[in-house]
Amino acid sequence: MPLLEIFRLTHRFAGLCAVSDFNFSIEPHELVGVIGPNGAGKTTVFNLITGVYKASEGSIKLNDRELVGLTPHQITRSGIARTFQNIRIFKELSVLDNVRIAHYGQIAYTPAEALLHIGRFRAEEKRITNLSLDLLAIFKLDDSANEKAKNLPYGLQRRLEIARALATRPALLLLDEPAAGMNPNEIIQLMEFIRWIRQTFSVTIILIEHQMRLVMGICERLVVLDFGATIAAGLPSEIQKNPKVMEAYLGVEVAS
Amino acid sequence: MTKLSAAYFALLKHWQTLTGYKYFWPVFLIAGLAFCAAASASEFLDLYLQLILIYVGINIILTVSLNLINGYMGEFSVGHAGFMAVGAYVASLLTVHVFPPGAVNILFPLAILAGGVGAALIGFLVAIPSFKTRGDYLAIVTLAFCMIVKSVLENIDAVGGPRGLLGMEKLTTLPWVFFWTVLSVWVIRNLVYSNFGRGVLSIREDEIASDLMSVNTRQVKIIAFVVSSFFAGIAGGLFAHALQFINPRMFDILKSTDILIMVYLGGIASISGSIIGAVIYTILLEILRPLGIWRMVLMPLMLVLLMIYRPRGIMGLREARLFIPLRDLVTEKLWRQKKKEAPDASA
Amino acid sequence: MTEQRKTFNHSMVYVFQQALNALQLGSIYALIALGYTMVYGILTMINFAHGDLFMIGAFFCFLIAFYLKLSFVPTLLLSMLGVACLGVIIERLAYKPLRKAPRVSAIITALGVGLFLENFTLALSPYPKHIPPLLENTTWTVGSLSLSSLQIIVIVLSLVLMLILDFIVQRTKAGMAMRAISWDKTIVPLMGVPVNKIISLTFAIGTGLGGAAGMMYALAYPVIDPYMGIMVGWKAFISAVVGGIGNIRGAMIGGFILGAVEIMVAAFFPSTYRDFVAFTLLLILLIVRPYGILGKPQPQKV
Numbered sequence: 001m002p003l004l005e006i007f008r009l010t011h012r013f014a015g016l017c018a019v020s021d022f023n024f025s026i027e028p029h030e031l032v033g034v035i036g037p038n039g040a041g042k043t044t045v046f047n048l049i050t051g052v053y054k055a056s057e058g059s060i061k062l063n064d065r066e067l068v069g070l071t072p073h074q075i076t077r078s079g080i081a082r083t084f085q086n087i088r089i090f091k092e093l094s095v096l097d098n099v100r101i102a103h104y105g106q107i108a109y110t111p112a113e114a115l116l117h118i119g120r121f122r123a124e125e126k127r128i129t130n131l132s133l134d135l136l137a138i139f140k141l142d143d144s145a146n147e148k149a150k151n152l153p154y155g156l157q158r159r160l161e162i163a164r165a166l167a168t169r170p171a172l173l174l175l176d177e178p179a180a181g182m183n184p185n186e187i188i189q190l191m192e193f194i195r196w197i198r199q200t201f202s203v204t205i206i207l208i209e210h211q212m213r214l215v216m217g218i219c220e221r222l223v224v225l226d227f228g229a230t231i232a233a234g235l236p237s238e239i240q241k242n243p244k245v246m247e248a249y250l251g252v253e254v255a256s
Numbered sequence: 257m258t259k260l261s262a263a264y265f266a267l268l269k270h271w272q273t274l275t276g277y278k279y280f281w282p283v284f285l286i287a288g289l290a291f292c293a294a295a296s297a298s299e300f301l302d303l304y305l306q307l308i309l310i311y312v313g314i315n316i317i318l319t320v321s322l323n324l325i326n327g328y329m330g331e332f333s334v335g336h337a338g339f340m341a342v343g344a345y346v347a348s349l350l351t352v353h354v355f356p357p358g359a360v361n362i363l364f365p366l367a368i369l370a371g372g373v374g375a376a377l378i379g380f381l382v383a384i385p386s387f388k389t390r391g392d393y394l395a396i397v398t399l400a401f402c403m404i405v406k407s408v409l410e411n412i413d414a415v416g417g418p419r420g421l422l423g424m425e426k427l428t429t430l431p432w433v434f435f436w437t438v439l440s441v442w443v444i445r446n447l448v449y450s451n452f453g454r455g456v457l458s459i460r461e462d463e464i465a466s467d468l469m470s471v472n473t474r475q476v477k478i479i480a481f482v483v484s485s486f487f488a489g490i491a492g493g494l495f496a497h498a499l500q501f502i503n504p505r506m507f508d509i510l511k512s513t514d515i516l517i518m519v520y521l522g523g524i525a526s527i528s529g530s531i532i533g534a535v536i537y538t539i540l541l542e543i544l545r546p547l548g549i550w551r552m553v554l555m556p557l558m559l560v561l562l563m564i565y566r567p568r569g570i571m572g573l574r575e576a577r578l579f580i581p582l583r584d585l586v587t588e589k590l591w592r593q594k595k596k597e598a599p600d601a602s603a
Numbered sequence: 604m605t606e607q608r609k610t611f612n613h614s615m616v617y618v619f620q621q622a623l624n625a626l627q628l629g630s631i632y633a634l635i636a637l638g639y640t641m642v643y644g645i646l647t648m649i650n651f652a653h654g655d656l657f658m659i660g661a662f663f664c665f666l667i668a669f670y671l672k673l674s675f676v677p678t679l680l681l682s683m684l685g686v687a688c689l690g691v692i693i694e695r696l697a698y699k700p701l702r703k704a705p706r707v708s709a710i711i712t713a714l715g716v717g718l719f720l721e722n723f724t725l726a727l728s729p730y731p732k733h734i735p736p737l738l739e740n741t742t743w744t745v746g747s748l749s750l751s752s753l754q755i756i757v758i759v760l761s762l763v764l765m766l767i768l769d770f771i772v773q774r775t776k777a778g779m780a781m782r783a784i785s786w787d788k789t790i791v792p793l794m795g796v797p798v799n800k801i802i803s804l805t806f807a808i809g810t811g812l813g814g815a816a817g818m819m820y821a822l823a824y825p826v827i828d829p830y831m832g833i834m835v836g837w838k839a840f841i842s843a844v845v846g847g848i849g850n851i852r853g854a855m856i857g858g859f860i861l862g863a864v865e866i867m868v869a870a871f872f873p874s875t876y877r878d879f880v881a882f883t884l885l886l887i888l889l890i891v892r893p894y895g896i897l898g899k900p901q902p903q904k905v
Contacts, residue, residue, distance in 0.1 A: 050468055090457065090461035092461060101454045101457075101469055104454075114447060393889055393893055560715040564697065564700045567708035
């Protein structure tokens with residue numbers, strides 16, 4: 001059974017069709033890349049899946065549960081986490097707090113217990129803090145746990161964003177251009193890193209990326225979007241040779 | 257369990273005794289309460305000084321509670337005086353008209369509490385537009401709310417209309433103010449250092465990202481507004497029974513401006529800052545009283561200079577260690593230690 | 604004429620009379636709202652001292668009319684000029700150092716400046732003051748309708764000022780620069796637009812209009828006191844928000860709407876309900892259209 005199933009998803013902004021009739025499904029533990037030229041609607045698809053935008057038509061099902069109409073935090077709690085194209089960590093907060101916030105859906109105390117520091121509060125805070133510290137240790141961020149997030153170097157901010165997403169305990173992780181601003185060397189490290197995340201946290205991953213080297217290197221399957229519609233799907237090797245894809249990227253008639 | 261969390265537990269155990277912090281709060285609370293009780297019983301402090309201390313306490317409550325919305329959540333509420341008005345009127349109506357005259361003394365905390373609850377209910381209503389409206393538009397909503405409260409009070413003859421309400425006994429004593437001030441500071445500190453409080457902070461930083469990180473932003477906003485307005489209502493009740501006279505004009509936009517100034521003087525997102533801001537502002541106004549009207553010229557001038565040279569206020573975004581809960585201090589301590597051992601570990 | 608016809612005429616006259624009142628109040632609100640909205644558009648900052656600059660406008664008018672005994676037009680021009688200078692000075696001294704600071708610091712500074720202006724004016728001399736009449740207020744009676752020349756002057760003058768402003772913003776080079784800065788704050792300075800000069804100009808025009816509004820208010824309601832700017836200022840700010848803050852035409856529309864609403868409420872309800880109804884309507888409007896009438900919602904970029 002597929003983990004995520006998207007059926008005839010359509011989204012319009014004031015008449016403009018950003019995503020049209022998009023179908024997609026992903027099996028547990030797969031790693032799928034979504035590519036396409038700028039403005040093809042890739043990030044819009046992520047925004048639709050995570051509930052930032054409400055789909056005009058179509059359905060999105062996670063483990064057979066309909067997601068369209070749920071709020072972003074409900075969707076996150078049902079098991080989807082994401083990162084952002086432009087890093088959106090909580091800049092003025094500490095690295096530790098960034099991760100602790102992402103446990104919001106898992107805390108067992110009520111607001112009253114929090115206000116009066118009674119009942120489950122202390123135990124839960126200890127548990128969340130430890131989980132967060134452990135997670136930071138896994139990501140080698142524990143040395144900066146009390147640093148303000150904005151003081152981290154760019155690469156570590158990206159890493160923190162992924163750690164924060166994983167703190168929500170997702171089954172499905174959406175990475176929006178994780179290689180943005182990286183040099184070829186760092187991209188190779190990132191490839192290892194993404195594989196390692198998939199193993200360690202046993203998550204399914206969908207990846208939006210421009211860097212062909214990265215996508216071709218780690219994705220098991222690719223979906224190519226242009227003007228909000230799927231123009232090709234298949235193995236990376238097939239996509240590479242697909243004339244339609246070349247046309248979309250280069251804008252010239254390559255097909256013979 | 258990693259090494260780190262093992263070390264964390266070990267430190268947590270001994271931290272309290274290692275530092276003097278363990279004794280500060282109990283000593284402060286007992287000494288403070290004793291001082292207040294003695295002052296109000298034997299009057300070794302003259303009534304004028306007592307009244308100033310009472311205002312300091314009330315202003316601390318107002319400032320800390322407004323900081324929750326304006327500092328921690330990053331919104332710009334200008335309607336705090338409106339919540340204060342609701343609390344003041346509810347509490348005063350109870351003590352003047354409802355409670356039996358003989359038992360007013362004993363039932364006074366109940367009246368204050370009811371004022372807080374009344375204000376909290378209104379705060380709940382104001383939280384609803386905040387789901388969709390943000391920034392300047394939410395500021396207008398809170399302003400409109402404050403004006404509506406004032407206008408409604410002016411049009412109800414049963415509460416005295418524009419003339420106001422009097423007949424309250426002087427029930428606000430120094431020990432009571434001390435109690436409510438400590439309670440409000442403690443509760444708001446507890447909230448800020450819980451996951452709900454971190455949710456409040458994350459809304460300030462990036463609301464969409466916060467929602468996507470599983471924070472129920474609506475729930476967080478309701479909690480913030482309800483708690484903040486609850487304590488504004490408490491402060492209102494105390495204020496009414498200190499002054500023994502209230503009218504709608506006391507809770508207009510100028511009162512809100514006063515509270516705003518104390519918040520930003522002390523610094524956003526800082527409980528210690530709010531306390532410092534409230535104390536400095538209240539006491540400075542009293543010290544400068546001999547200047548007459550010119551003190552009201554001097555104060556805003558000082559505020560402008562402070563904002564230019566220290567735009568984040570005295571303690572903006574920083575917190576005195578006394579207000580940080582133990583477990584957060586310990587993680588910080590641990591981090592500093594590790595940094596010292598391996599200074600280039602994070603590089 | 605039948606009896607019915609008479610009452611109809613009578614009520615028509617009443618409606619027309621109230622409409623004139625609404626136009627008068629609305630044009631004053633609109634003039635002040637323009638100052639809020641222009642500054643907001645260019646600096647995304649709410650200049651909460653603006654209501655007090657309006658009061659200073661009325662105060663200058665009093666000083667000039669009382670001590671210099673000038674006639675109407677020079678008084679108006681001098682008041683506007685004085686307030687505009689004050690506005691530019693305030694911007695340079697108090698707001699400019701805060702351009703890179705958190706937005707809220709600038710707002711609090713503006714509140715501080717406003718309090719300073721109020722209390723400084725209060726400290727100078729006792730209040731309230733009565734403005735000497737600058738204009739012969741003649742009242743024409745057309746049928747049963749009475750027109751006061753003052754009312755007509757306030758309305759016409761405000762409309763003329765607004766037209767001039769609209770021309771400046773839409774048709775001149777400086778106006779284009781203003782619009783460009785409010786459109787994009789990072790790129791425009793790189794294009795060689797003298798940002799500081801344009802900001803000063805915006806403050807001068809915005810506060811100058813506020814000063815003119817202060818003078819007209821003082822003519823229409825000839826008692827001034829240092830706190831008169833607070834309520835009028837907040838209401839003008841609300842007008843700006845109702846129209847969509849940052850939008851110049853929106854501010855004009857918002858001002859007239861608020862004026863109309865207030866006069867209408869005062870006509871049908873006891874006058875103490877005026878604020879209540881006005882603010883309730885504002886709340887409803889903001890819930891239905893959270894970005895004002897002409898404002899556009901900020902797209903959420905993810």
